[in-house]
Amino acid sequence: MNDSEMLEIVCARAWPPVVDEALGDWRLRWADGFTGRANSGLAVGDPGRSVAVALKAVCDFAHDRGIPPVVQVIQDSGTEREVAAAGWREWTEHAAGYQVSVLFGPLPAGPVQGAEVLDEPTPAWWELAADNPSPGAAERHVLSTGKVGYGVVDVHGVTAGAVRGAIVDGWLHVSRLAVRPEFRRRGLASALMFALAGWGRAHGAERWVLQVAVENEGALKLYSALGCTEHHRYRYWGPGAPACEDPQS
Template sequence: MNDAEKLEIVCARAWPPVVERPLGQWRLRWADGFTGRANSALAVGDPGIAVSEALKAVCDFAHDLAIPAVVQVIEDDAAERAVAAAGWVEWTEHAAGHRVSVLTGPLPDGPAPDGEVLDEPTPEWWELAAGDRDPSDAVRHVLTTGKVGYGVVEADGVTAGAVRGAVVDGWLHVSRLAVRPDFRRRGLASALMHALAGWGREHGAGSWVLQVALDNAGALALYSRLGCTEHHRYRYWGPGPGACEDPQS
């Protein structure tokens, strides 16, 4: 595997689906619809069979578990060209943005007195990070499995911001960064990131990795200020007309 593929495996381990089935080195994933990453086939490495046959297996898996048939592929990779040749098209229906920049950078030094990282998520953390104080079992599984820290920052007596960090193989995977609208532009997002960086160092991480939609200009600017640069990009692909027939229909 090349470096981009290896990093995608790290990110996948930091974002575990409820159901995961290997297809050679590909991974078929389901998490009851929570996020594209946990409900798509990660098409990196060798599926062990022809790509056209692997895509049929993706379709069967998706039909069995009632999710759209989608593959996550590194942009401009040989696998992406093979997926396109099989009649699949860019899956622009993904609400969070179907093209994603994968950023990396060294963890910054220095204390973060305004933020802390909890061992267990609070209802306020769930509300900010997942949009629900009492999320589904699938959401809980994705966001709490592994070596995970739950960053929070308080302001004016309330939890004003939240972020999730997961450590895998020396990488700190960062996700679900959120600040309440009334508390934005106060530096709270930066405080959260610095607090999470300290937690990551304590748990053996030396660098962080983030997956950010290309149209999320605010997040990309924040992470650039924190020293992150683009490592590679990926995008989602779905079947074109007639490329993924449901055998049950």
């Protein structure tokens, strides 16, 4: 297993779906439609059968659970070439961005400006991080399972920003960074990241890893300023008709 595959597995463990089934080394994932990462096949490693047969299993799994059949594949890998050869195409419909940069770097130190990391999420954290102060079971499972810290920063009694951190094998996986529009450009995003980095160090992490859509230029600029560099990219792929027809349709 190469470093890119290892990091993909770390990230997947930090973002656990509700249903996670093995297909050889691949993972079939479902979380009631909450995020692409938790509702796709993770095509990393050897599926234990031909890629074409594995992709049929991805289709069957997705159709049984009412989600689009999609695989997450390391860009420019041998697996990606086999997925393309099987008639699948880049799944550009993915709203959050079908091409993702995986960043990593050492945990930095800096001013936290009132940011802190909580052991339990607050309704305000849910509102910012998940766009829902009363999340459903799938969102709670994905965002609350494992060793998780919930970063918040308050301004005049208002939760102005939030972020999520999860510890996996000495890595701090960072996600769901959000700052309310009226509080942006005050350094709060950096403060949240510094607070989360300190929390990560306290729990044995030495580096962090982030998954960021390549179109999200603002986030990429922030993370670059915090010392992160790109490790690799992945893309989402979906079937080209009629490669994966739903027997129920």
